[in-house]
Amino acid sequence: MRTILYLIRKEFIQIFRDKFLGRAIFAIPLIQMLILVPAVTFEIKEVNLCVVDKDMTTESRELISKLAGSTFFKIRHATFSEREANDFLHRGQCDLILQIPQGFGKDIGKGTPTKLMASANAINAMNAQLSWAYLNGVIRDYNMNILAQEIGNAPEKAIPQIEVTNRYWYNEMLNYNFYMQPGILGVLVLAIGFILAGLNLVKEKEIGTIEQMNVTPVKKYQFILSKIVPFLIIGLIDLALGIAIGRLVFNIPFVGSIWLLFLCSTIFLIAVLGLALLISTFSATQQQFMFTGFFFMIIFILMSGIFTPYESMPGWAQKIDLLNPVVYIMRINRMIMLKGSTLYDIRTEFMALVLFAIGTTTLAVNRYRKTA
Amino acid sequence: MNEKVISVHNLVKKFGNFIANDHLSFEVYQGEIFGFLGANGAGKTTAIRILSGLSRPTSGKVMVAGFDALKQPEQIKKNIGYMCQRFSLYEDLTVKENIMLYGGIYGMKKQLIRERTKSLLVRLRFEEFGDRLIASLPLGLKQKLAFSVAVLHEPKIVFLDEPTGGVDPITRRQFWEMIYETAARGITVFVTTHYMDEAEYCDRVSIMDEGKIEALDTPAELKKKYQAGSIEEVFIRIARHGKK
Amino acid sequence: MKRLLVFVKKEFIHIFRDFRTMVILFLIPGALILLFGFVVSNDLKNARISFLDLSKDEMTLKLTDKICSSGFFVRGENLHSYGDIERALRGNNNKAVIIFEKDFSRKLISEGKATVNIITDGSEPNMATMATNYVSAIVSDFNSELVGGGAAAMLLVHPEVRMFYNPTLKGQHMFVPGVITLIMILICALMTSITITREKEFGTMEALLVSPLKPIQIILGKIVPYFILSFIDVIIILVLSWFVFDLPVKGSIFLLLAEAMLYILMSLSLGILISTVSKTMQQAIFISLVGMMLPTILLSGFIYPIENMPKIYDWVSAVMPPRYFVIIIKNVMIKGTGFSYIWKETLILCLFTVVAIGLSMRKFNIRLQ
Numbered sequence: 001m002r003t004i005l006y007l008i009r010k011e012f013i014q015i016f017r018d019k020f021l022g023r024a025i026f027a028i029p030l031i032q033m034l035i036l037v038p039a040v041t042f043e044i045k046e047v048n049l050c051v052v053d054k055d056m057t058t059e060s061r062e063l064i065s066k067l068a069g070s071t072f073f074k075i076r077h078a079t080f081s082e083r084e085a086n087d088f089l090h091r092g093q094c095d096l097i098l099q100i101p102q103g104f105g106k107d108i109g110k111g112t113p114t115k116l117m118a119s120a121n122a123i124n125a126m127n128a129q130l131s132w133a134y135l136n137g138v139i140r141d142y143n144m145n146i147l148a149q150e151i152g153n154a155p156e157k158a159i160p161q162i163e164v165t166n167r168y169w170y171n172e173m174l175n176y177n178f179y180m181q182p183g184i185l186g187v188l189v190l191a192i193g194f195i196l197a198g199l200n201l202v203k204e205k206e207i208g209t210i211e212q213m214n215v216t217p218v219k220k221y222q223f224i225l226s227k228i229v230p231f232l233i234i235g236l237i238d239l240a241l242g243i244a245i246g247r248l249v250f251n252i253p254f255v256g257s258i259w260l261l262f263l264c265s266t267i268f269l270i271a272v273l274g275l276a277l278l279i280s281t282f283s284a285t286q287q288q289f290m291f292t293g294f295f296f297m298i299i300f301i302l303m304s305g306i307f308t309p310y311e312s313m314p315g316w317a318q319k320i321d322l323l324n325p326v327v328y329i330m331r332i333n334r335m336i337m338l339k340g341s342t343l344y345d346i347r348t349e350f351m352a353l354v355l356f357a358i359g360t361t362t363l364a365v366n367r368y369r370k371t372a
Numbered sequence: 373m374n375e376k377v378i379s380v381h382n383l384v385k386k387f388g389n390f391i392a393n394d395h396l397s398f399e400v401y402q403g404e405i406f407g408f409l410g411a412n413g414a415g416k417t418t419a420i421r422i423l424s425g426l427s428r429p430t431s432g433k434v435m436v437a438g439f440d441a442l443k444q445p446e447q448i449k450k451n452i453g454y455m456c457q458r459f460s461l462y463e464d465l466t467v468k469e470n471i472m473l474y475g476g477i478y479g480m481k482k483q484l485i486r487e488r489t490k491s492l493l494v495r496l497r498f499e500e501f502g503d504r505l506i507a508s509l510p511l512g513l514k515q516k517l518a519f520s521v522a523v524l525h526e527p528k529i530v531f532l533d534e535p536t537g538g539v540d541p542i543t544r545r546q547f548w549e550m551i552y553e554t555a556a557r558g559i560t561v562f563v564t565t566h567y568m569d570e571a572e573y574c575d576r577v578s579i580m581d582e583g584k585i586e587a588l589d590t591p592a593e594l595k596k597k598y599q600a601g602s603i604e605e606v607f608i609r610i611a612r613h614g615k616k
Numbered sequence: 617m618k619r620l621l622v623f624v625k626k627e628f629i630h631i632f633r634d635f636r637t638m639v640i641l642f643l644i645p646g647a648l649i650l651l652f653g654f655v656v657s658n659d660l661k662n663a664r665i666s667f668l669d670l671s672k673d674e675m676t677l678k679l680t681d682k683i684c685s686s687g688f689f690v691r692g693e694n695l696h697s698y699g700d701i702e703r704a705l706r707g708n709n710n711k712a713v714i715i716f717e718k719d720f721s722r723k724l725i726s727e728g729k730a731t732v733n734i735i736t737d738g739s740e741p742n743m744a745t746m747a748t749n750y751v752s753a754i755v756s757d758f759n760s761e762l763v764g765g766g767a768a769a770m771l772l773v774h775p776e777v778r779m780f781y782n783p784t785l786k787g788q789h790m791f792v793p794g795v796i797t798l799i800m801i802l803i804c805a806l807m808t809s810i811t812i813t814r815e816k817e818f819g820t821m822e823a824l825l826v827s828p829l830k831p832i833q834i835i836l837g838k839i840v841p842y843f844i845l846s847f848i849d850v851i852i853i854l855v856l857s858w859f860v861f862d863l864p865v866k867g868s869i870f871l872l873l874a875e876a877m878l879y880i881l882m883s884l885s886l887g888i889l890i891s892t893v894s895k896t897m898q899q900a901i902f903i904s905l906v907g908m909m910l911p912t913i914l915l916s917g918f919i920y921p922i923e924n925m926p927k928i929y930d931w932v933s934a935v936m937p938p939r940y941f942v943i944i945i946k947n948v949m950i951k952g953t954g955f956s957y958i959w960k961e962t963l964i965l966c967l968f969t970v971v972a973i974g975l976s977m978r979k980f981n982i983r984l985q
Contacts (some may be wrong), residue, residue: 006476010465017464020899028906035932036914039925063773089780091957092943108772115774122779123950124921126658126746132777133753139773146772160728162759166748169705171738179741184910191906199898208459215424215454216477217446286897287810291640294806294905298648298799301909303655307919309743311711312657331708338739345707371445372427 003218007226011200015230025196029188029238033181033245040180047131050077050085050094057105063142067098072134089121096120096131108146170255170338177250182333183306185242189265190272190326193235194297195290198276201227202289205280214370224365228273235269236262255340261333264346267353268329274360275325281367300326328352374401376435377529377560378423383432385418392418394583395432400562402528405555407574408564409607414580416564417533423562424531425449437528450478453522453530453559457537460518463507467498470506471521478525485524492520512543516550523554530554532563536570548573568604577603579610586610619829623837627811631841641807645799645849646856652795653861656919660746663711666692666704671720679732679758683714688750705737712736712747781950792857793945794918797938800846800876801883802909807842808887809900817896831980835973839884846880866952875948875958878965879941885972886937892979912938937968 016022049067053060067073076094079085088094097119107114118135122128168174204210213223239262246252276293283289302308303317304326310318321327328349335341343350378400385393392415400406410416421427423436425445434441437451461470468489475485493499496516506514515535523530532551536544548570555561555575563574571577571591578588587594587610591603598606631638665683669676684691692710695701704710715733717723724730734751736744815821824834850873857863865872887904894900914920915929916938922929933939940961947953955962 003477003479006473010462010469010473013469014462014464018896018898020895021902024899024902024906028902032910036910039929039932040914040920090951090953111772113772113774115776118775118777120777120779121781123781123946125779127921128779130749133749135775135777136756139775143773160724160730160759160762162724162755162762163729163731164734164752164755165731166734166736166752168736168738168741168744171741171744174738174741174744176741179739184914187910188906191909192902195901195906196898199901203898208456209462211426211456212454212460214426215449215452216474217450217479218477219446285634285637286901287634287814288637288640290806290810290897290901290905291637291644291803294802295640295644295648298802298909299651302652302913307913308656308658309660309740309746311662311743312659313655317651317655334739335706335708339706339737341706349708371425372421 004222004225004229007218007222008229011226011230015196015234021196025192025234026238026241028192029185029242030245032188033184033242034249036184037177037181037250040176046074047072047096047127047134048076048094049073050079050088050097051075052079052082052085052097052099054080054102055100055104059105059108060100063100063104063139066138066142067135070134070138072131073138086119089119092121094121095127096135098135111150178252178338179334180306181242181246181250181252182337183304183330185239185246186326186330186333187301187304187306189235189238189242189269190300191297192238193231193269193273194276194293196234197227197231197273198280198283198289198293199286201277201280202283202286205283206285220368220370221365224277224361224368227277228270228361231273232266232269236265239265252337254337256336256342260343261336264329264332264336264350264353267350267357268325271325271353271356271360274357274364277364278360278367281364300324303327304330306330322352325353325356374403376400377402377437378406378562379433379435380423381433383419383422383434384430385415385422385427386430391583393422393429396580396585398578398585398588400529400560402560403555403558404575405551405561405563405573407571407577408562408580409568409571409577409603410564410566410580411607411611412566415583416580419580420531420533420562420564424452424454451528453525453527454533455518455522455530455535456533457515457535461506461514461521464505466503466505467493467509467517468502470517471524474521475524480525488524492524496520512539512546515539515543516547519547519550523559526557527559529560529562532561534565535563536565536567544570568602568607571603579607581611586613620833620837623829623833624840627837627841630811631845641803641845642849642852645803646852648799649792649795649853650856650860653792653857656791656795658742658746660688660750662690663688663743663747664690664692664709665712665714665747665751666695666710668695668698668701668713668715670718671716673721675721675724675762676716679716679755680714682758683751683754686750686754689747701735705735710737711740711743712751714751791918792861792863793949794916794942796850796853797879797916797918797941797945798912800850800880801886801912801938801941802905803849804842804846804880804883805887805890805904805908806901807846808838808884809890809894809904810887810897811838811842812888812891813894813897813900816891816894825980831977832973834980835885835888835976838888839881842884843877843880846884847877850876850880863949865949867948867954871955872945872948875941875944875962875965878962878969879937879944882937882965882969882972885969885976888976889972889979892976911936915939917942937965940964 051064051067053064064075068075077085077088082099085097089097099117101115104114116139118132120128120131171178204213243254247254275296279292279296280289283292303313303321303324310321310327313321332346332349335346376399380399381397383393383396384391396419408416408420418427422429422434422441425441425448428445429442436448439447441448465473471489471492472485475488489502493502496513498513509517519532519535536547551561551563551573574591576588576590577594578585580586587606589597594603594606595601598609600606600609667680669680683689693704695704695713701713704713713735715735717731717733720730732755734748736747738744815824829837854865890903891900894903915933915936917933918938922933922939944958944961947958
């Protein structure tokens, strides 16, 4: 036992003696959180609209002003030329083109149905669909107005409307920060711990100081533990810092039990550090470790459900994700922080992480050989 | 008669088809300074790694400090010290931090470590520099320190793999004085080297060539046997003979 | 010149000797693009919804069916009371709960209005927004069908839409270019930043610096082998995109390759710059990977559109090279535009490259002093 303490102490000395590292492990998460969290949102602020009004009647102008008055659209360009409008779209100077054909006003006056043509930049499919939905909304209002003028009040009786209301639970204002900040924090804690622990072990292999360790009575599990514990502690400190910033700067609520969160994070970190060490045992140089590790890390991160939803992945990918510890900790994180979930609620995720942690550390200890 | 601390019988170590150690047999007695000579690639490092529990023998019986190298390498490690030339101490730790670490690993109590640290630094005339980083020290001092740390816990045997590479003759001389002092305390010293003149300092010397032990005796006897003026000549004779 | 070639040859040998790393370097980009092309997506699928149907009449049942057979959602449970909602959303199972009010059909017919309530799990804002929007759209569709032919004719204005560049609205079109941008800059910067700091750590840097090689030659010598490797990677990626994702290059393939070469060069130079300020490999890795990964994912416009961000991020992302390449690659690959549309971004990338190499050379020269 005392041996482990001596080893852990050595690790801490080495970490903080490196001026850059000692500061980076706390500064990088802090800075990145502060800068990146506010950036992320899927809400479209406004759709840049280009209107091609070939009609130029009261009716068409009424429609256009309705669009201009809506908060979703901003009319950036108005032109007569379809070609010019397409060019704007091509150059990214507008997201949506609305063409009002000649004769629009006349048709409205006569009561004849008429068509409008919209063209959307669908590279960002979701944005395109949302813009289209908004456009439909405005046009529906326009239609109802016309109807009201014809029929008199209460056009609804003739055309019944199903009204949709919605509420967002746990996050009433749908503040993306609530979601992004834990995500960013989690990714950084993962990356820092993983890289530090893995590189550390491989470096000792590369330089040869590991031989000096192998020839001492230090047991395998003691050595591996000494490579995990310091980075676990650093990771948890980063977590604490992150949560503090979340509350103070972003006003993120913390509904559940903070001890539960720390417990889960500890298990998660052990799992991930264990994996890093396991990969180290397969690597001869820091370079090898880095590229292998990068492969795993980037897969874990991009498939974690943080940036794009877990449910959007194809079935086979979801199966692979069963092996992704980041998925579990992210869910746990969200559930504890925002929903106040208890251990019972997160039991599957918790068990998965425990299995991981045991699995990777055991494998790492087994793979590591003191005698070749 | 001193007890046998190392007993090797028909040690074979193969890497694939390459035979690095070819049926080595020898014994080392307590308190001896035993020199393991040979050219680079002769198999010295392979053998010393097996003796210190870093590597398993392919076949043969190897006993070190009373433990079997094949089955009980971890027991061996409790009773030995080890120093290899290039990487013994952590460069980014201070002198004192390194000593504290290894002392603690070998189960020494804090008080004892402190005492030995002090006497070690005094002996090396390095008292004020206990807080210097290893990286900032000259090579000769690093090596002497590494040796001191290797015997800090008073092991039965200390293995030194090419410990004096790259330093000036004076430093080498001082290093060997430290080895004498250590052997005088009863610690057996097993040292490999390719500096033939260092052979003269040993009690007994073995000369390896291409995986086999070609000669094993006191330096005086070897010189007589091969009618050579120096161990270097002995070695050349043996090597040339092998080439034929 | 000859000296440079010898140096380059040595670097190549280094790389090829480390067989494992080489295999990884060849395989990673392709494998990752393949993976993420399928995995990174915003398409709504399999979102589980539970229903609190207080009417249970023909209309609500039909609407429920419509929602569940849309392909976006999966039917959850039928809840019985408001109290059940908390339980349904607390776990991780349901993304939303839909509530149909009492006497739904009657209200709709006699009063002309009935309400559908969507309660979503706001802890995942993405999913919540999508679920809300899609359900609204389905309800709106249902509404229109309900109203039928006669009344529909009373609605005069009928909009139609053409979705440009991505008629099938596949999410991949948005993400594959982004994934390429992300992976290439991270890997390239990692490659070169490690290779130089490695020499620093192992002491072979000294030998390089006292050799007759000029700093620019050392830098180029380090870049060239990785450049060739990365370029082969880009080709593999493009071929994969074409065959596996049905994503051909709409514009000029030469233009795309030229721009890719520029981007790779820029990324490699960035790595060199990072290595000049790093003392150890660990430091270099920290800066190039930990320092750049999240900002690239989040601020380059590859998942989260820059237009949606607060104004200030326009400035922040302006110093991020990936942002420009995302624009370039989307333009050439997907829109099929020519150089005239992307000359600004190209120029900026050139600028980044020149600055990176220039600063690196200065650092080298300082060391020589």
